Amino acid sequence: MKMRKDISREKLSDFLREKVGAFEFKSSVYYYGIVQSTRDDVVWINGLTGCHYGEILQFEKNVYGLALDLSEDSIGAVLLTAEADVVAGSLVRGTGKVADVCIGDTVLGRVIDPFGRPLDGMPLSAINTRALEQRSPSIIERAPVKRPLETGILAIDSMIPIGRGQRELIIGNRQTGKTSIALAAIRNQVPDDVICIYCAIGQKSATTARIIHELTESGHMENTIVVSSSASDRPAMQYLTPFAGCAIAESFMYKGRDVLIVYDDLSRHAVAYRTMSLLLERPAGREAYPGDIFYLHSRLLERSAQLSPDLGGGSMTALPIVETVGGDISAYIPTNIISITDGQIYLSSDLFFAGMRPAINLGLSVSRIGSNAQRDAIKWIGGRLRLALSQYRELAVFSQFGTKIDAATTQQIHRGERMQEVLKQAQDETYLVSEEAVLLLAISHGVFFGMELSEISQARKELLKYIRKVHPGSLHAIESTGDLSKEEMDTLKKAMDAFLEEYNHAGE
Amino acid sequence: MSVLRTPVLKIAPPYDDDLIRRIEQGFSDRFKTDVCFEVNEDPSLLCGFVAYVNGMVFDASGKTRLTDIKEYLIDSVLVPPTEKEEDDF
Numbered sequence: 001m002k003m004r005k006d007i008s009r010e011k012l013s014d015f016l017r018e019k020v021g022a023f024e025f026k027s028s029v030y031y032y033g034i035v036q037s038t039r040d041d042v043v044w045i046n047g048l049t050g051c052h053y054g055e056i057l058q059f060e061k062n063v064y065g066l067a068l069d070l071s072e073d074s075i076g077a078v079l080l081t082a083e084a085d086v087v088a089g090s091l092v093r094g095t096g097k098v099a100d101v102c103i104g105d106t107v108l109g110r111v112i113d114p115f116g117r118p119l120d121g122m123p124l125s126a127i128n129t130r131a132l133e134q135r136s137p138s139i140i141e142r143a144p145v146k147r148p149l150e151t152g153i154l155a156i157d158s159m160i161p162i163g164r165g166q167r168e169l170i171i172g173n174r175q176t177g178k179t180s181i182a183l184a185a186i187r188n189q190v191p192d193d194v195i196c197i198y199c200a201i202g203q204k205s206a207t208t209a210r211i212i213h214e215l216t217e218s219g220h221m222e223n224t225i226v227v228s229s230s231a232s233d234r235p236a237m238q239y240l241t242p243f244a245g246c247a248i249a250e251s252f253m254y255k256g257r258d259v260l261i262v263y264d265d266l267s268r269h270a271v272a273y274r275t276m277s278l279l280l281e282r283p284a285g286r287e288a289y290p291g292d293i294f295y296l297h298s299r300l301l302e303r304s305a306q307l308s309p310d311l312g313g314g315s316m317t318a319l320p321i322v323e324t325v326g327g328d329i330s331a332y333i334p335t336n337i338i339s340i341t342d343g344q345i346y347l348s349s350d351l352f353f354a355g356m357r358p359a360i361n362l363g364l365s366v367s368r369i370g371s372n373a374q375r376d377a378i379k380w381i382g383g384r385l386r387l388a389l390s391q392y393r394e395l396a397v398f399s400q401f402g403t404k405i406d407a408a409t410t411q412q413i414h415r416g417e418r419m420q421e422v423l424k425q426a427q428d429e430t431y432l433v434s435e436e437a438v439l440l441l442a443i444s445h446g447v448f449f450g451m452e453l454s455e456i457s458q459a460r461k462e463l464l465k466y467i468r469k470v471h472p473g474s475l476h477a478i479e480s481t482g483d484l485s486k487e488e489m490d491t492l493k494k495a496m497d498a499f500l501e502e503y504n505h506a507g508e
Numbered sequence: 509m510s511v512l513r514t515p516v517l518k519i520a521p522p523y524d525d526d527l528i529r530r531i532e533q534g535f536s537d538r539f540k541t542d543v544c545f546e547v548n549e550d551p552s553l554l555c556g557f558v559a560y561v562n563g564m565v566f567d568a569s570g571k572t573r574l575t576d577i578k579e580y581l582i583d584s585v586l587v588p589p590t591e592k593e594e595d596d597f
Contacts, residue, residue, distance in 0.1 A: 019584050023577055028567035032560065049563045093565065 033092045035059070036074060041234055042279040043086055045075040051094050054133060058093045061085040065092075066099065066236050069280045076280045078236040080115075098133065101227075101244040102126030103251035108195070111212060111226040114237055114244035119228060130251050132243040136302040143308040145342075148373040148482075149260065149317050152188030152430025153181065153358060155423045158382035158440055159389075160345055160365050163373030164258050164315040165306025169337055171322045171329060172347030176359050178321045180427050181345065182262040183211065185319060188430045189260060191223040195252050197261040199245035200228040202238040202268035218428075238272035246303050249316045253305070256312030261304070265321035266297060270333045287332045298340050329364070343367040357424055362389055375433055375482035381440040385419065392416020418448045421456040434478035438467050438492065441484070447496050450504075459503060466499045467492065516560040517545035520553040520569065535561055 033047030043065055048057070057065045057077050063085050069076030079086065102116030104126050111120040114132070118124040145163035162168045162185075170178045186196040198215075200208045208228050215221040227245040229237040242263045249259040263269070270293055277290035285291050297320075304318040320341065322334050327349060329338065338344055343366045352359035371379065395413050399405055405413070422443055425431075431439070442448065442463055448456050468475060474488050484492075517531065528547060535543040539562060550558075554570035 016581070019581060020577060023580050025573065026576070028565070028572055028576075030565050030567075031563055032565045033563075047563050091565075 030096070031094050033075065033094075035086060035088050035090045035092060037088055038079075038083060038086050040279050041079045041083055041236070042276075043077045043079060043083075043092075045077060045092050046073070048075050048092060048094050051075055052096075052098065054098045056095045056097050056099055058095055059086050060090045066240075067094075068276065069282075078234070078276050078280070080234055080236050098131050099240055099243075100129040100131045101247050102128065103130045103248050104128050107225050107248060109222045109224065111208075111228060112244075113233075114227060114229060114240035116244070128251075130247045132240060132247050134247060134250060134303065136299065137305045137307060137311075141305070141308055141311055143306050143313070144372065145306050145315075145369050146373050147258075147306070147315070148370075148375055149185075149194070149258075150188055150433055150436075151181070151185040152432075153184055153425055154431055154436050154439060155358060155360050155362075155425070156181070156345060157374075157431075157433075157436055158378050159362060159386040160343065160360070160367040161370035161374040161378075161382070162317065162319075162367060163306075163370045164317050165304065166343070166367070166370055166373075167301050167304050167318040167320065167341040168367060168370070169320050169322060169341040169344035170347070171324060171334060171338070171344050172359070173324055173327055173349045176347040176349055176352045177357065177427070178323070178347055179211070179264055181347075181358055182264060182319050182321060183214065184427070184430055185260060186215065186224060186262065187218055187220050187428075189220075189223065191220070194223075194258045194260050195249075196220070196224040197245045197249050197259060198224060198226045199242050199261065199263050200226065200230075201241045201263065201265060202229060202231050202233070202272060203264065205230045205232075235272040235275040238269065239276060242266070242269055242300055246300060246316075250303060253307060253314040253316045254312065256314045258314060259316045261316060261318050263300075263318065263320040265323055266337055267323045267333055270297070289332060293333070294336050294340075297337055301337075301340050342369050355424075356420065357426070362386060363393065375437075377433065377437040377478050377482055377484035378440060380484075381437075381444050385440060385443060389416060389419055389423075392419065415446075415449050417453060418451065418456060419443055421453050422448055422460055424457065432475075432479065433482065434475035435464055437478050437484055438464060438475070441489065441492055442496055445493050445496055447500055450500075462503065463496070463499055466502075467495060470495050470498075514546045515543050515562075516548060517557055518548050518550040518553060518559075518569075519557040520551055520555050521549055523549075531557065531559070535559065535566075 031048050031050050033045040036044040036046045051067050051070065053067065053070055055067045057067055059065060064080045065077040066080060067075055067077045101114060102124065106124065106126045110118060110124060112118055116126060145165045147164040149162045149164045150157050151162065170181055172178050186198065189196055198211065212221065212226055215224055225248055227241055229241040245261055249261045252259045270289060273293060273296055274289050278284060278288065282290045301318055301320060304316045306315040307313055320337060322337050324331065324334055329346065346361045346364035347359045348361040351361060392413060395409055396416065399413060422439060439460065447463065448459060451459055471491060474492055477488060478484055528545065532543050532545055543561060552571060556569040558569050559566040
C-alpha cells in the first residue's frame with residue numbers, strides 16, 4: 001500500500017461517506033455471564049448459556065479468554081491477556097467465534113502471535129482467517145510420502161531421510177543443536193518451492209529475535225512465517241501457538257504448496273497445557289500431565305500430510321522438537337511424541353561435547369518412511385554408510401577397554417573415524433543433493449581413508465571445489481535427475497583419484 | 509442458569525416513563541412473560557439503551573454503534589484499496 005499525500009478533503013470525505021454508507025448495522029444481541037471467581041489466569045463464570053468449547057470470550061476492557069471447561073453450573077476459561085481487569089462480578093460476553101488466525105500470502109515474512117496479530121511492528125492486512133482447530137486429512141485424502149525434503153545436512157539426508165508430509169521428531173538434551181538442525185532445514189529450502197513456518201512456543205524473546213535475525217540475514221525470512229509466544233506469555237497463548245502455525249501451514253497445503261513447519265518445542269507446549277489443566281482442576285495423571293496430553297499432540301501432528309493429487313498434492317512436513325532431561329527418552333512426553341511421529345533424530349550430549357556436530361546418535365535415530373522418498377543417488381550409498389558407521393561405533397566402544405585388536409578391526413575403526421569426520425558439518429553449512437552424493441561416493445571410494453583426521457575438513461571442501469571445476473555437468477545431472485548413473489559414477493571416481501593424487505602431491 | 513434475577517436496563521438520557529414502558533412491553537412480548545426493568549441511567553451510552561434480560565444482552569446503544577463503525581473503518585483502511593478506489597484518488 002502506497003502512502004497518499006495528495007488526497008483532497010473532498011475525496012477523503014467522499015471515501016468516508018461511501019464506506020459509512022455501506023456499513024450495515026448488525027443487531028448486538030449476545031449471551032453474557034458474570035465472573036464468579038478468578039485466580040492464576042483461570043476464570044470461573046456463571047451464565048453464558050450456549051457457550052461452545054474453545055469459544056473466545058470477551059471480558060470488560062477488551063480482555064479475552066478461552067472457554068475450556070463447560071460444566072452444568074459454571075464455565076472455566078483461561079485468560080489470554082493480563083488478568084488485572086477481570087474481577088468477580090464483571091461481565092463476560094461470548095463472541096460466538098472459536099480461535100482463528102489470519103492466513104494468506106500477506107503473512108509470509110511476518111512475525112505474528114497465535115491470533116495473527118503482528119509482532120514485528122508493521123501493520124498486517126490479511127483478509128482471510130482459519131480456525132486453529134481443524135480435522136486432519138482423512139485416509140482417502142492422503143497420498144504416500146514419496147518426495148524428499150532435503151535438509152542439507154549430510155548425516156540426515158543420507159541416513160535419516162525426511163519425506164514431504166512426514167513428521168520427524170528432533171529430540172535431545174538442551175544445548176545439543178536441535179533448533180540448529182531445524183533452522184538448517186529451513187535455510188536449505190528453495191523459496192518458491194517450500195514455505196517454512198517456525199513456531200516458537202514459550203521461547204525467550206531474545207532467542208526468537210536471534211532466530212529471526214539469522215533468517216533475515218540469510219535471506220530466508222521472506223519465505224518464512226514465525227508464530228511466536230514468549231516465555232512471559234500466558235499458558236493459553238503458548239498452548240495455541242502450534243495450532244496457529246499448523247492452521248497457517250494447512251491453508252498453504254490445501255492450495256497445493258509444500259510447507260515445512262517446526263514446533264520449537266513441544267515439551268514447553270506440554271508444560272503450558274499441564275499448567276492450564278491443573279488450574280482448571282482436571283485430574284492429573286503421570287508426571288502431573290492431564291489424561292488428554294497424548295491426544296493434544298496426536299491431533300496436532302496428525303494434520304501433517306502429503307495430500308492426494310485430487311486435493312492439489314500439497315504437503316505439510318513437521319519437525320517437532322522435544323527437549324529431554326538427562327538424555328531420558330523414556331520420559332512421558334518424549335515417548336508419546338516418538339510414538340506419534342514417523343521417526344526421530346536423537347541428538348546426544350556426549351557426541352556434542354566430543355565435537356561431533358551435528359551430534360546425531362545414529363543408533364537411536366530412525367526415519368520410518370523417509371527412505372521411500374530418498375533420491376536414488378543417495379539411497380544406495382547412504383544405506384551402506386549407516387551400517388558401516390554403526391559397526392564402527394560398536395567397535396570403538398569395545399576398543400576403549402584396551403583389549404588387543406586385530407588388524408582388520410583396527411582398519412575398520414580407522415575408516416569409521418574418517419567417515420564420522422566427513423559427516424561433521426558447521427552450523428551454517430548446508431549441502432546440495434549433488435554435493436552430498438559426491439561426498440558419499442568419496443567415502444565409499446575411500447578417498448579420505450589415507451588422510452589424517454585433522455585434514456579431512458579441508459580436504460572435503462577442496463574435493464567439492466575440484467569436482468565443481470572439473471565435472472560441473474555431473475553435478476548438474478545429479479541435481480536434475482536425482483540419480484547417479486553408472487557412467488557418471490565411474491567418471492566421478494576417476495576424478496576423485498585424480499584429486500587424491502593432486503592433493504597428496506601438494507602435501508609433499 | 510439465570511445470571512441477573514432482575515432484568516437491568518441501562519439507558520442514556522433523556523428518557524421518560526413512557527419509553528421505559530414501551531421497551532418493557534417489547535421484551536415482555538418476546539419472552540412471553542412480564543419484564544420489569546431495574547433502570548440505570550448511563551450517559552456514557554450516548555443514546556439508546558442496553559438491556560440485560562434472561563442471560564442475554566440487547567445492545568442498542570449509540571456507543572456500541574460508533575465503536576462498530578470505528579472498527580469497520582479501520583478494517584477498510586487496512587485492506588489494500590481496489591483498483592477503482594486507487595483510480596478515484
